[in-house]
Amino acid sequence: MVFVLMAVAVLVLLVAVHRYVWRRFVGDTTAPGGMARRAGTVAVWLLPLLSLGALVSGRVGAPFWLQRALAWPGYLWLAALLYLTLALLVGEAVRPVLRRFLAHREGRGAEVGPGPAESAPSRPGTVAREAAARDVSPFAAHGGPAPAAPVTAGPSRRLFVARAVGGAAAVAGLGTVGYGAYSVLRGPQVKRVTVPLAKLPRAAHGFRIAVVSDIHLGPVLGRAHTQRIVDTINRTQPDLIAVVGDLVDGTVADLGPAVEPLAQLSARHGSFFVTGNHEYYSGAAPWIEHVRELGLHPLENTRVEIEGFDLAGVNDIAGQGEGQGPDFDRALGGRDRTRAAVLLAHQPVVIDDAVACGVDLQLSGHTHGGQLWPGNYLAELANPTAAGLERYGDTQLYVSRGAGAWGPPVRVGAPSDITVVQLASRQA
Numbered sequence: 001m002v003f004v005l006m007a008v009a010v011l012v013l014l015v016a017v018h019r020y021v022w023r024r025f026v027g028d029t030t031a032p033g034g035m036a037r038r039a040g041t042v043a044v045w046l047l048p049l050l051s052l053g054a055l056v057s058g059r060v061g062a063p064f065w066l067q068r069a070l071a072w073p074g075y076l077w078l079a080a081l082l083y084l085t086l087a088l089l090v091g092e093a094v095r096p097v098l099r100r101f102l103a104h105r106e107g108r109g110a111e112v113g114p115g116p117a118e119s120a121p122s123r124p125g126t127v128a129r130e131a132a133a134r135d136v137s138p139f140a141a142h143g144g145p146a147p148a149a150p151v152t153a154g155p156s157r158r159l160f161v162a163r164a165v166g167g168a169a170a171v172a173g174l175g176t177v178g179y180g181a182y183s184v185l186r187g188p189q190v191k192r193v194t195v196p197l198a199k200l201p202r203a204a205h206g207f208r209i210a211v212v213s214d215i216h217l218g219p220v221l222g223r224a225h226t227q228r229i230v231d232t233i234n235r236t237q238p239d240l241i242a243v244v245g246d247l248v249d250g251t252v253a254d255l256g257p258a259v260e261p262l263a264q265l266s267a268r269h270g271s272f273f274v275t276g277n278h279e280y281y282s283g284a285a286p287w288i289e290h291v292r293e294l295g296l297h298p299l300e301n302t303r304v305e306i307e308g309f310d311l312a313g314v315n316d317i318a319g320q321g322e323g324q325g326p327d328f329d330r331a332l333g334g335r336d337r338t339r340a341a342v343l344l345a346h347q348p349v350v351i352d353d354a355v356a357c358g359v360d361l362q363l364s365g366h367t368h369g370g371q372l373w374p375g376n377y378l379a380e381l382a383n384p385t386a387a388g389l390e391r392y393g394d395t396q397l398y399v400s401r402g403a404g405a406w407g408p409p410v411r412v413g414a415p416s417d418i419t420v421v422q423l424a425s426r427q428a
Contacts, residue, residue, distance in 0.1 A: 017085055018044055024088050025170065028162035047081075050074035054219075055407075064219070064254040071219035072409075079180065079408035082372060084173035091165040098161050106157075180372070180410035184221075187228035188212075188403040188416035190236060193389055195396055196424040197309070197360045199340035204308025205425035210238035210267070212418045213346070213365025214402025216278065217258045218249035220409045226261040229403050229418065233265060236420050240269040240306065243296060244365045244400065245276025245316055245346030252286045263294040269306055271296045276346040276366065277318035278406075284319060299344060301327040309340035309423070312359075316346045326350060332357040342423075348383045348399050355395045362397045363421065369401035373413030387414070 026040030054074025057067045200207075210233045217226060233241060243262075248255050265271045273296040279287050288298045297304070299313025314326035328350075332341065340360045348364045369387040370376030379386040389398045401417050 014048065017081065018048060021081065021084060021088065024091075024162070025084075025166050029159070029166050047073070047077040051077050058219070058250060064250070067219040067250075067254075075220060075408040076177065076181070076410070079177045079372060079410040080174060083176045083412070084169060087169035087173040087176075088166075090172075091169045094168075095161055095165050098164065099157065102157050102161070176412055177408075177410055180408075180412040183411050183415055184405045184409045185225075187225070187232060188418045190232060191417045191419045192422065193398060193419055194422045194424050195361055195389065195398065196426055197340045197396075198394075198426055199309075199338065199360060200423055200425040200427075201308045202425050202427045204340075204423060205428035207240070207306075207308065207423040208236070208238045209342070209363070209421045209423070210236055210241045210418060211244060211363050211365075211398070211400050211421055212242070212403050213244035213400045214246040214276070214368055214404055214406070215243075216246055216249050216402075216404035216406050217255050221404050222255075222258045223261065225404065226258055230261045230264050232418055236418075238267050238420060240311070241265050241267045241271040242344050242363055243271065243273040243291075244344050244363055245274055246278045246365060246402070246406075247273070247276070247291070248282050248287060249278055249406070250282055252283070252290050256290065259290070259294065262291065262296065265295070272304075272311065272313060272344060273298045274313040274344045274346060275300075275316045275319060277316050280316065280318040280322065280324075284315075284322070284324065299331075300324075301330040303331055303335065303341075305339075306342075308425075309342055309360075310335055311342050311344070313344040314350065317350070326353070328353045328357050332359065340423075348385050348397060351384050351392050351395065351397050354397075355393050359395050361421075361423075362395060363400075364397065365400045365402050367399055367401070368406065368411075369399075369414030371401075371405060371411055371414050372408065376414060 022040065022044040026037055026044065030037035030040060050070055051074040053070040054067075057070050212229060212233060215221070215226070215229060248259065262271075273288075273291050275284050275288065275298075288300065292298055299311070301314050303310050303312035305311075310332075312331040314328060314331050315324050317325055319325045326345065332343070335341065337358050341358065343354050343357075343359045343362045345354065345362055345364055347366045348362075351362055354362045367379045367383050367386045368375075370379040376386060383399070384390070384392070385397050385399045387399050387401050389396060391397075398419070398421060400419050401414050403416050403418055405411055405416070
């Protein structure tokens, strides 16, 4: 029942927002019955339908070509709707100021009387020419009554303001979306973070882990995006690579070619993988087997000993519905606690379990850093850490913003990243 009420509330909100956007961009700026109004009205009906299709096509098993056809316009419209609406709301504050300014300027113009040349008496024979130049009747020029005639006026003050504010909002909103899409498609940037670990031996000082999460290969981001990520990681020459969940949004049959570049990953101690929630939406078991075939080592509630520390990985919380959720006892139980432990866990919310198990450093993703401002505020409410490095007791948590994007291929205020985490020994 709660889900139904929430769905209805979201639907009502979306209808209201689309109505508001139509009114400000179309209703207030175009003539009734005109082609521009008809085109704008069709767009306001069609674009949300494309967004709905993009959201549900994968879940209902639509052909992959159809998912791709719907994804670009459908997802981009969701981002555009957000920033167009925000820009219009800012415009609501500007609108009355602009109206008052125009009214004041027009009022000052009306107070200015005729100049000396205009007030001088006209010579005989020039009345008709002057009247014609002013588009008035010669009778009116002599002070007599003029025949009624239609007056052609330019856009009204209200229409001018609507078009000026709407145009500025369109430029701001669509410009933001365009830059946000570019920031995703150019690929993630490299961040470098040094994390001191009290138990790390001197021999492991400077050990570098390349952390990548939330690549979200699917109908929008494909093989070319994977190749950019692989090339970026390999250029950092890490000692170990950690792929921390949400690699894909789709099946192995559809996305197998898109992930193939992962076989090119190169690190002295190998590449490791843990599941994210989206793997369970897409079929986790086939994907775990597939990444193993590509040369990655899945850590399914288990650990391995690396030079100077233990590397553990747990399944994502979303696997609980399939009996494959995180098991910290299996992954971390019975180990030598004098050794440092690094945990790969997709969601930051398991940090309390990591603390209880004596983990020194947890590496996570999932949040995207909010992806679309002001989504960062929601991410901060839903997660202990939305992005970056923080300490919880004796455990440190690092959260990557991710290397891709879910839904709209757009990031605003939350740039994508691949993080090279350099471990530091306090004994060095």
